[in-house]
Amino acid sequence: MVTVRADRYHRLLENGRRMSTSECVLGIDIGTTSVKCCLVDVSSREVISSQKKDTYSDVPSELGTEGSKQDVPRILSALQMCVSRLPREATRKVTRIGVCGQMHGCMLWKHGQAWEQKPDSDRFEIREVSNSYTWQDNRCTQEFLSSLPVPESHLSIASGYGCATLLWFSKNKPEKLTRFNRAGTIHDFLVCMLCGLDRPVMSVQNAASWGFFNTITKKWNEELLQEAGLTSDLLPTVVDSGQEAGQLENSWYGIPAKTPVIASLGDLQCSVLPLLSGNDVAVINISTSAQLCFRMSEDFVPPEQPPSSPQPIEYFPFFDNTYLAVAASLNGGNVLAAFVRTVQQWSLELGFQVPQSKIWQRILALGAEPQSQSSLVVEPTIFGERHSPQENAMVSNIDLGNISLGKVTRGLCKGVITNIHSMSHDPTRETNHKTYEQPTRNLYAQKLGKHILPVSLDSRGDAAYGSALAAINSKAP
Structure with a gap:
């Protein structure tokens, strides 16, 4: 028998805009087909407002059905639209920001030229970035994967994983890597942009989903990756899951500057966190x-x-x-x-x-x-x-x-x-x-x-x- 919990969560979603709040946090999810954000009251842990938008961000791949990539500016434009629709009386009381997104995928960008937040504006304009190559990307054939070294990790490597995609570019389209000098998931990029970070900061969850990462030592297999053709300067800094990556550089749709932002997490882990x-x-x-x-x-x-x-x-x-x-x-x-x-x-x-x-x-x-x-x-x-x-x-x-x-x-x-x-x-x-x-x-x-x-x-x-x-x-x- 199925039990549907018609609890306070649903009522607060419907009436959230009319609620007065104390401190709250902003949660963001950048999914494969949509983006979503919600404001959660810190004391009650109930949702007080929520927004969701489909991104329609898929773009044709030069590899046909073997490739899977998405338009980063379109995705982040949809996200910013969602955040802008949250009630300002609540966003002004945000004390932390949590971000998660689709695991495994990756994108590249050029530091100092990837985004711009104009003075007196909340909106970020996205500039020198690659597409986001998703977890569904199949450019890495079994033959290619077999040519890579065995990871020093309990996790295997697969097509669609960030390190596998970057290694494919290093061997097949090295000019792609020379155009950019930073790499991460699209949600790592968002955190980097919000905090104005010099380098992306990635959680252990996201690093593990990229492959070639040892979850015991919490370090990349740098020697193996360098031997395979991927320089370590493209690898993000890794911190424990749940640790802060930085602070909001400027105010953003009512959220005060210097609000802590945690290193982005895997969407799977965040989906099951409230349920286990x-x-x-x-x-x-x-x-x-x-x-x-x-x-x-x-x-x-x-x-x-x-x-x-x-x-x-x-x-x-x-x-x-x-x-x-x-x-x-x-x-x-x-x-x-x-x-x-x-x-x-x-x-x-x-x-x-x-x-x-x-x-x-x-x-x-x-x-x-x-x-x-x-x-x-x-x-x-x-x-x-x-x-x-x-x-x-x-x-x-x-x-x-x-x-x-x-x-x-x-x-x-x-x-x-x-x-x-x-x-x-x-x-x-x-x-x-x-x-x-x-x-x-x-x-x-x-x-x-x-x-x-x-x-x-x-x-x-x-x-x-x-x-x-x-x-x-x-x-x-």
Whole structure:
């Protein structure tokens, strides 16, 4: 049975602009398809105002479908619009800023020429920067990855990881690296810009997601990277997750200058931070991709080297020197999005134009109907998996009674959740998960996830909210 928590969180979201606040923090999430910010009251830890905007920032890649890059000025313009819409009576009381974003990806910029905040203006203009190369970027083939040294870390390297992308440029397009002298994730860039930093400051969470980073020593594999062709001057400074990176250089949409800004964090860690109430709780997060994760015990120490063969479960830094066990699937909401695009293309081929929004609305309604249950089996791995990049999708047990649009939609959704659940077995951990928490922002997961696992829907599973909580708990440098 699904329990939807209609708690004070929802009421405060609706009435936040009318609330008077004491001290609050700003949480920011730069996602793959949208940006979001929220103001959280420090004492109650409740959201008092929130803004979200789709970025529509994808740009064509010279590598076709193998590349995945986004327009940085467009993304940060959308973010600044969101922040500008927050109530000024609350932003003036912001005491800390927390930032998180899509893990693994990277961008480059030129120090001193990357941004400008004009006098008497809140808005930053973005100038000498590259595109943001996302976690979905597939330019690093298995052959290329195999040519790289084995990391001195328990985490393997994969296409879309920051260090892998930068090494690809060093070998295939070295002129790209000569144009710029700084690198980081797009959320590292945001922190650097807000604080006017000379060099980007990255949290352990983001550094681990880049690859070639030892989470025990908390240092880059500098010698290995230099041997492979990446100079260490492009590597950001790394601090503990939750530590301050700097202070707001100038006032920003009412937020006072000198407000502390914590080093940017991973969106996954921030999404699950409000939800992991115990070691018997696992969190399913379904957005563009999908993850199922749970907290390891405090005495867990990861191995010194990556596994000899890719594994479906990895261990990423969390907070306070603990780790999350993460089964990270490349197949989540993007599977449904691909299905919607296919249905739209079929409609065009039949002579009809149907907006994707209408298709989404209809398939979600059909898939949620009780009669949409069927024996159709969908293995939805159309995008492969990091531990099995050549894996393809498959549909089986087809009969004349289970190929309606609703039943196929239901089969796809069930397949996404079954796939991520099957990846999450951890042989080092005996504790069974009694509860599966699931953020409520994904509509098809809300409606259909309950048919596979005992899911509790929780509105607090939000990366912007989690980054605000991390800011409240942050440490002085």
